[in-house]
Amino acid sequence: MSPTNPNNFNFLSRIAALVGLISASLYFTGWIYRWSYFGFFHLEVTTLDLAFESFLIVPLQVFFVNNQPRIQAVLLFLLFPLASWLIILVFQGLNLWLVQWQNRWRIRLIRYCQKAENSRMRWLQPWAKLWGLNLRQWSPQPVELSQTLVDEAIKVALALIALFWLASNQGLADAQRDAFNQTSTLPVVTLIVPENMLSFGRQFDPPEALADKQAANQFRMIGDRGLIEAVRGASELNDLKTQKVWRLLIERDGWIYLFRTLKPCSDSQLICAANKNERPLVLMVRESQLGNQLLILSPSTSE
16 A cells, blocks of 8 residues: 555645634624624524524625625725734734833843842842842743744634624624515514414404304414415405514524514615614514414515
């Protein structure tokens, strides 16, 4: 058997390190994005038990789907070498200043030790000689940043700061987008559950297509009633023309998270000073395993 080529081993090890670094960066970006997104709705991402793989896919959507984060990522990528070089240069200047400061104090201490060697306190003389000898032998040297992990730590810190800034801003922007009915990408939701499972919601008024109205009156409904009749084949109802629409935020671990979209200032301006800090109300409903619950999703409201 031929011996293993060390060049191939080094190449494979570098590839493995690069893949690990990219995976860690993607996971970090995805976690920060979802932390910022669900934080807008007052939800902790740690309580949602999301799949590990989903955190790796989210950054690809953040950077490659929308134009604004793509442009920001390109600008940060171009500014990253300059920022790294400037910070390393500042650290090198601080390193030289620290060496000069240590030398000044070393000279002062040597003078103090020389005075102590000639003092009348004999018990202090041997200690002064020992300290003076050590100080004369010690010569402060600047730390070579290129030969340490400091420059690498600076680059990693800058990369994490840039990824955090991109992911958090994009997560907040996407959450604000989904909080308004005109721009929301989340599905419109209609939820019907037994009234003993939900204390909130109006009494369900069943359409004519439902035969057993007495049983239907024991249910409560949230959201768009027109979706019920669209599914049942009943006559369509008039749209209320309201911008507050119930939408599905996420469905996870047996819980359904619903929220009402925010009311915009105008058609041309979704976010204004009056509701810039406004957050939508999120309703958590426990999923039922008894078949007595109906959840309807739609990309838009019924006509």
